[in-house]
Amino acid sequence: MKRIVHFIALLLCSLGLIPAQAAEPVRIGYSIAKTGLFAQAAPSQITAYELWANQVNAAGGLDVAGDRRPVELVWFDDESDPAKSAQIYEKLISDEKVDLLLAPWGTPHHLNVAGVVERHGFPMVGNTAASVAVREVQPGNIWFSTSAIPDRIGPELAALAKQSGVKSVAIIANVLPFAQENLQFLVPALEAEGIEIALNESYPPDISDMTGLLSQIKSAGVDGIIALSYPADSFLYMGQAREVGIDVSFEFLLVGPTISAFSQAFGDFADGIVTIGHWSPHQSKWSRAKPFFDAYVAAYEMNPDYLDTALAYMSCEILEQAVATAGLDRDKLRTAIASSTFDTINGKVSFEGVENAVTPTAFLQLQGGDMHLIWPEDIATAGFSPR
Amino acid sequence: MSLLTVRGIAKSFGGVRALGSVDLHVQQGETLGLMGSNGAGKTTLFGIIAGHIRPTSGDVWFHDRSIRGLSPDKVCRLGIARTFQIVRPFAGLTVRENVEIALLFGSKSRDGQDILSEKAMTVLAEVGLEAHAGALAATLTLSARKRLEVARAIATDPELLLLDEVMAGLNPREGEDMVELIKQIKLRRPLSIVLVEHVVKALTALSDRIVVLHQGEIIVDGLPSEVVRHPTVRSAYFGDE
């Protein structure tokens, strides 16, 4: 019920009854999808931003090349419309005159905003964009922290499947871009690994029952299932796969399992599900990982999204460390982000062009209610365990 | 050669027969009365002639061309106008605008707004509604609406006018006025009329000839004087044995 308190506080704030932060704060702007198609994905990102801001302020403020200043988040609702998102960054930069920018949610928004930050020469560290399209973005003022890019996921996933002893797979894919991009690179990769594709079906985003699809998969008698799914259909898949009695050793869902609600809905049954993600609190090599996890759970009474929340928080850390050295000067900041190496909850991160050059494309598996990195070896926190 | 010829028109709605092979012809300039109890098929016949209803079989000729299956607006522009038993004025428009529309689309004339309004006023004068020209059609009394219905029909400058129970629901006085009105129209305009009416007095007063429809069949066709003497009609309308 924290939410309600929160909501009342916000009401009072916006009515100006509660005085806002004092003392020359650093204003950090971003747009979020509070409403519309992506509204249910956005919180995973916002919570990261808010948590980070609170932590920084609690620690006496943001280190701006030496002197500490409080941070103030400035955001607007982009209604899940990428065009509106671009509009908002235009406003944040030219009207609101914010000092720093954080990224919006999702690939379409990132790509639209890329044009704006480029035009204004305003550096921004991206997070939740995952598409080969990011490579076409002209480098300079935007960087993508993610390593979950389809043309890398394909081969890696195929390799993981191979290593996990998968001989034949069934693939079902949402027709939306991210899933289709993955499909495009996955199929050849699987063939290269000599894994037979027994079934390959796409389905529309508003599919409301998968029994037919799953029955076909069941009768195909495969030992691996790769569902290139979005959150809603990941839920649908889980619930009905269970009913139909799907029983394979390797089960992969693209987007969904990292969401806290997912494990709440399926509990133990979700155990063994593999998904994309390159962060886990269990990786002891990353000293910041566990503290972040604990702080998040304490603040929001739920687990962070292992992919989006982690990415969002990483981008904050990168920005924080860059500002610490370079201050708010955009050119200095740009060079700092482009050249330095950062210590994040996801370990060391540095950029080449627009891409994260360090973090490997990795996979998570739900094991005993926890998310464990199972691929690649060097960052794995557990081995793959068949369902 | 007659103005309107109906040949073997039959119509059934979902198996229920409304009209069974009706033959009918209307001569140039004549007023034909159509008589018959409720559900005899009078309105259905009007609907078929005016193009609102597709006949199951049979054909309708106007002058020397078949108008079977033409859309109502084409039929109208060919010169057949009809009124509805339950009047349907353009409630949101003024009385004058109602008539203007009919002039604009029904008649072949293509006048500017001013001439149009003038013409509309003359038509309204003809039916005695000029006083209400500016009023919204929705606000009219029933008898006024019936007149508007007639005005709109004659404004399309028809050769054949189908009047569907224009007296229904009117009190005797209004009824007589309506009879008078139709007589006047008939005098002023070179048109033929088919008249559906329950009020036998009005029917006989106006018609040159009367046809009696009974359960979708024509049972009598003759001069008013003959028809009122016909046994079936007497039993049906005057309740004699």
Add this chain to the structure above:
Amino acid sequence: MTEILISPQLAFSALVLGSLYSLIALGLNLVYGTMRLLNIAHGDLIMVGAYATFWFFTLTGMSPLVGLPLVAGIAAAIGIILYFSIFRRQLSGTDRVERIEANSLLLFFGVSVILQNTVAMMFSGSPRAYQFLDTVYEVSGLMMTGNRLAILVIAAILLTSVVLFLSRSQYGLSISALIQNQTAARVVGINVSRLQFVSFISGFALAGIAGALVSMTEQISPFMGFPFTIAAFVVIILGGLGNIKGGIIAGMLLGFVEIYVVVLTSANFRSMLIYGLFVGILLLRPEGLLGKTRRH
């Protein structure tokens, strides 16, 4: 292929989906049929029902099934507020039906926006879910998850009881009469506005219950309602607006088409075929499958 087609598994899923469609359509039909209001906030009432159930369950551990009357009550309460604050005024007006329909479209659009964003503001947009009745029962090869079985049973009970109520009880008959013909109903001395009120809030209550059922199997979020609204409209149009039985049949039909089409063709064509079927049927039968032809 064929053994999949004849497998009871598909039939079961089709029944579950169909009964859900029928249920959400029923609520909408009651509101439209009696008042000619296009309730495009219907799905959002489902969303509210889902959230209420979720919170009851997570906070008090109350079983969604036990909570059904409570959730129905909440939805009905919203209905009551809306009826007295907005819609009674709308209906008392002497506007043409088209106007009422157009305006109701707008009013409910507003209501929808408000509901969605209030919930989003209070509970955030993040998806929620809970575990309930998810043991899988097997009956001679047919596997049924508890919560899906529950959906089927409850929906079936509600549908039959409403249909019986409308066709047997005096009160129900007068509602049907009202749906058939407003003016006639007035003439025969039926207290129209009271009946309208009753079916208005029953429509809302049914939406709430549908939401409770949905929440047992799906993730819920503040903006989950729209697809349900659409489904409901597709169904009641197919069944013929205001035709209660027609709506139920159409709902079932849609459920079966959806399930079997995926198997027979490809999942990829699912939405195309659903809407294709919908458009197609309307073109062949402008008044819906079981609608009566209206005269203009």
Add this chain to the structure above:
Amino acid sequence: MTSVFSLAKMRFVWFLFAGVLLIAQVPSILGSYWTLIALNLMMWVAMTQSWTLFSGMTGYISLGHVVFYGVGAYVVASTFNSIPLWLAVPMGGIAAALLALVVSLPVLRVRGPYFVILTFGLAELVKFSILNLETVSGNSSRLLFGTPSVEILLYCMIGLVVFATLTTLIVTHSRFGRGLTVIREDEVAAATVGVPVLRYKIIAFTVSAIVPGMAGGLMALKSTYFEVLQVFNPIISFTVVTMAIIGGSGDVRGPFLGAVFLVLLSELFWTTAPQFYMILVGLFLILFVIFAPNGIAAFLDKLQISRRSG
């Protein structure tokens, strides 16, 4: 539509064109952000104006206007870099009109809520068909780099607004327009007095698809990323209907009033109360329908009358 009001309307139209000229100055005066707002505003006006041309006048409320917008956007996005834009955008308009023409015959057979939902369903059908098309052809999303500047798009959009407004204006005062309005009044009666109902409906429906088609094409160029679900988003249809009804449909002024009102209103709330601006917008919609059920245009007329008489 008595002469007094059409005079009032004419005057209003001059105001509008003055306003449009003013909006053309936005880029140079108010800068990039407001240019985007202006572009949106003009887009909504164009969309709503074109909607009014058919739905406003005939009373067939279409909830599928987005389909034309989406088709236009799709044409431009899919031919990007292979066909010059000055050609592609009009092609978008033509494609949309063709679609309208093809579906008009069957679709226009149904009335009332059936039509409302049918148009919606049709839009969804096209959306999913194109989505499949894109999946099959293996480009589920498209990048549009090197599109014309927002200023240029704004000027083109203003052009569309002028075009759409003039069309509606000419139509409302034409024989054709009067035909359409009586179709709204009573279709059967209209036919009986000789109004070619079906032909008129088809023409109006087809013409009303051109502008949204081109508007969609232009808006596709505004963003670097094209995704089918975005340009066929049903919310666009809802917004158009909302603006039309708020403004007062069946009247050339309505779309301007409706669009300006809603865009500025939400912009205002959106910036001042980001947490719950949508709720405020929702409330406003409701209050609006209750207190000005016939739209702003009618509301203004009322004021005019009362000023005259009082």
